[in-house]
Every structure is written in C-alpha cells, then in structure tokens.
Amino acid sequence: MIREAVKKAMMNDNTVPAALLRMHFHDCFVRGCDASVLLNTKGKNKAEKDGPPNISLHAFYVIDNAKKEVEAQCPGVVSCADILAQAARDAVSLSGGPTWYVPKGRKDGRISKATETRQLPAPTFNISQLQQSFSQRGLSMDDLVALSGGHTLGFSHCSSFQNRIHNFNATTDIDPSSHPSFAASLRRICPLHNKVKNAGFRLDSSPTTFDNTYYKLLLQGKSLFSSDQALLTTTRTKSLVSKFARSQEEFNKAFVKSMIKMSSINGGTEIRKDCRFVR
Ligand code: HEM
Structure with missing residues (x-):
C-alpha cells in the first residue's frame, strides 16, 4: 500500500522520491524517527515543518495517502514514522536504487518544535x-x-x-x-x-x-x-x-x-x- 502510494505520486511528480528521502532524514535527526517532521504547526507552537531547513520539504500528501490506505486495512497499527521510513525506502528502490527490509515498530512523537531544526547539519558544515x-x-x-x-x-x-x-x-x-x-x-x-x-x-x-x-x-x-x-x-x-x-x-x-x-x-x-x- 505504501509503495503504491509512492508510485502513484511519482507518476505525476518526479521530485517526490527525493522529497521523501530527505523528509525521512530530517525526521530521524530531530527527536529520532518519530514522524515529528509530519506534525502541523498548531496555535503558538511552530512545528519542525516550519523551521528554516524544512520549508523546502514537500510531498507530505504522499504520507497522508499511504496512511489513509493503511488505516483502512489495519486501524491504529502502523505508525506514521514506520510509514515514512518505508516510503523513503520505496522512493530509493523505485528510482533505480537498492531495496531492503525496513525493521518496524517505530512510535510517533507528540512534540515538534521549529527551533529544534537547528539541530540539523548545515550545508556549510566542515x-x-x-x-x-x-x-x-x-x-x-x-x-x-x-x-x-x-x-x-x-x-x-x-x-x-x-x-x-x-x-x-x-x-x-x-x-x-x-x-x-x-x-x-x-x-x-x-x-x-x-x-x-x-x-x-x-x-x-x-x-x-x-x-x-x-x-x-x-x-x-x-x-x-x-x-x-x-x-x-x-x-x-x-x-x-x-x-x-x-x-x-x-x-x-x-x-x-x-x-x-x-x-x-x-x-x-x-x-x-x-x-x-x-x-
Ligand atoms: C550530511 C549532512 C547533510 C547536509 C548538510 C544536507 C543538506 C542538504 C541541503 C542544504 C539540501 C538542499 C535544500 C534546498 O536548498 O532545497 C539537501 C537536499 C537533499 N538532501 Fe541532504 N543533507 C545532508 C545529508 C543528507 C542525507 C543523510 C540524506 C538522505 C539519506 C539527504 C537527502 C537529500 C535529498 C534527497 C535532497 C533533495 C531534496 C529535494 O530535491 O526535495 N541529505 N540536503
């Protein structure tokens, strides 16, 4: 189901695989792979998504579509973090790269703060x-x-x-x-x-x-x-x-x-x- 969602999105937009791979990396480097990068800003709490390095992230809808399919089949079982990890793997393999088994069991977090995106490595780093x-x-x-x-x-x-x-x-x-x-x-x-x-x-x-x-x-x-x-x-x-x-x-x-x-x-x-x- 996840792979199909990635495949479908790629057919209309060939920038989707890159977006999903980077999204997963940015998720894992802030508070671990807990899908904190997927949370929306709410009230005064500006989420990671709206932190400077993440403004250019996109294709969040692909994860939403995959989650919808998965929830319809097995409600409450698969975390958003597991979906993102597998979507990133599928993005790689559907782009001609290798495929692999993704160990599952990640849990989703409740906290997402834009300020914490400062923890991501910068392109100017030595x-x-x-x-x-x-x-x-x-x-x-x-x-x-x-x-x-x-x-x-x-x-x-x-x-x-x-x-x-x-x-x-x-x-x-x-x-x-x-x-x-x-x-x-x-x-x-x-x-x-x-x-x-x-x-x-x-x-x-x-x-x-x-x-x-x-x-x-x-x-x-x-x-x-x-x-x-x-x-x-x-x-x-x-x-x-x-x-x-x-x-x-x-x-x-x-x-x-x-x-x-x-x-x-x-x-x-x-x-x-x-x-x-x-x-
Ligand atoms: C080593 C530290 C890293 C730095 C400093 C870094 C930095 C960046 C920057 C600045 C961009 C361009 C953002 C923009 O201007 O729109 C970018 C794009 C990207 N990065 Fe990295 N990155 C790093 C590691 C990684 C890792 C570990 C992955 C995944 C395994 C990754 C995957 C990507 C991808 C796929 C893009 C293209 C995104 C797109 O086209 O939407 N990067 N990275």
Whole structure:
C-alpha cells in the first residue's frame, strides 16, 4: 500500500522520491524517527515543518495517502514514522536504487518544535561538524559518506550553496576546491542578488535516478555543498568516496546498511491516527 502510494505520486511528480528521502532524514535527526517532521504547526507552537531547513520539504500528501490506505486495512497499527521510513525506502528502490527490509515498530512523537531544526547539519558544515552531528546520533564517518549519497536525488535552492560561489572568503569569491566552469555556471544560475524565485540546481546530473554519479561528480569538484566537498578532506572519507564512485554495488550495500541504522534512531511513544495532528 505504501509503495503504491509512492508510485502513484511519482507518476505525476518526479521530485517526490527525493522529497521523501530527505523528509525521512530530517525526521530521524530531530527527536529520532518519530514522524515529528509530519506534525502541523498548531496555535503558538511552530512545528519542525516550519523551521528554516524544512520549508523546502514537500510531498507530505504522499504520507497522508499511504496512511489513509493503511488505516483502512489495519486501524491504529502502523505508525506514521514506520510509514515514512518505508516510503523513503520505496522512493530509493523505485528510482533505480537498492531495496531492503525496513525493521518496524517505530512510535510517533507528540512534540515538534521549529527551533529544534537547528539541530540539523548545515550545508556549510566542515568534516568535524559533520562528524559531531552524526556521532551524536550513533552514526559513524562511514555512515556519513554513504548517507551523503542521498544527494544522488533531487535539487537544491541557491541559498544552500551560495557560500561557495559568492564571497567565499577574504581572498576569493569562489571555493577553490570547486571545478571552475561548474562554479561559473552555478554563479550564472544563482547571481548574488538573485531575483528568480526557487532558482537552484540539481544535486547530480541524473537527479531522478538513484546511482553513484554523485560520488563521481564530487571527485571532480562538482558537488553543491561545502558539506559534500568536506567528504574529501580526510583520508578515510575520501577513500570511501572513491570506492563508491568506482562501484555502484559497494555504494548500494553501504547505503542500505547506513539507512537501516539511521532509520532506527528511537523516538516516539504512540501511534497517531492522522500524521499531521496529535490528539
Ligand atoms: C550530511 C549532512 C547533510 C547536509 C548538510 C544536507 C543538506 C542538504 C541541503 C542544504 C539540501 C538542499 C535544500 C534546498 O536548498 O532545497 C539537501 C537536499 C537533499 N538532501 Fe541532504 N543533507 C545532508 C545529508 C543528507 C542525507 C543523510 C540524506 C538522505 C539519506 C539527504 C537527502 C537529500 C535529498 C534527497 C535532497 C533533495 C531534496 C529535494 O530535491 O526535495 N541529505 N540536503
């Protein structure tokens, strides 16, 4: 039922898989995988959804549709967090990536605060900030490299990589570690005083296919975020990037292992009826 809901939505909108994968990651990194990212703002309580890094999340309706189907068959049994974890898996496999068994039993949380989205890693992070963010959640540097491969799908707004193409530091406008003509084209798409709403760029050259192109481009200096480029700054992480660039199979294997780890970060306490509201 969940897979069908993802499939149906993808047929009308090929940005759905990327959205679901990122939604699951953002769920797990704030209060664990407890579907706190799905709750709506209520009264004075501004929810995670409305925190700065989550404004660009979308396709919440896909989870609503899946939940409706599941509730009709087995009411009160499957948490919103379990639905999101499986939808993220299906998003990957329906985009040509690997599939895997998602262990279930997650519970939904009752708390969602926009301010807590500050706990999400920023695209300007360096390797030690990334390491800290991941290790606080029981994830290793190997997990960091494998999960960053999620950037094989989807799109980024200019604001997320603007630090690399304008006023990079006191001596240079452009991050010297990025490929010159690639950076130049990003600057054309994203001028300093950009007026085009929603301007941005795909995360890799095949943004609807789950493959290892992200790592190949990363090695050429063609990644969007400082946090991607940072993976080349330690021997260990760089050698994993090279390994995944060489072998789709090694990437898939590592991605599955790390996704299962990330999606088992504990969170909630109950099973919600409606993924957007608590009773
Ligand atoms: C390592 C730390 C990470 C940072 C700093 C980061 C940062 C970002 C940023 C800034 C965007 C673009 C948002 C926008 O401008 O619209 C993005 C997009 C995305 N990220 Fe990450 N990310 C990280 C890890 C991950 C992980 C672990 C996954 C999943 C396994 C993931 C999956 C995605 C996907 C699929 C998109 C595209 C979303 C879309 O097109 O709707 N990211 N990420």
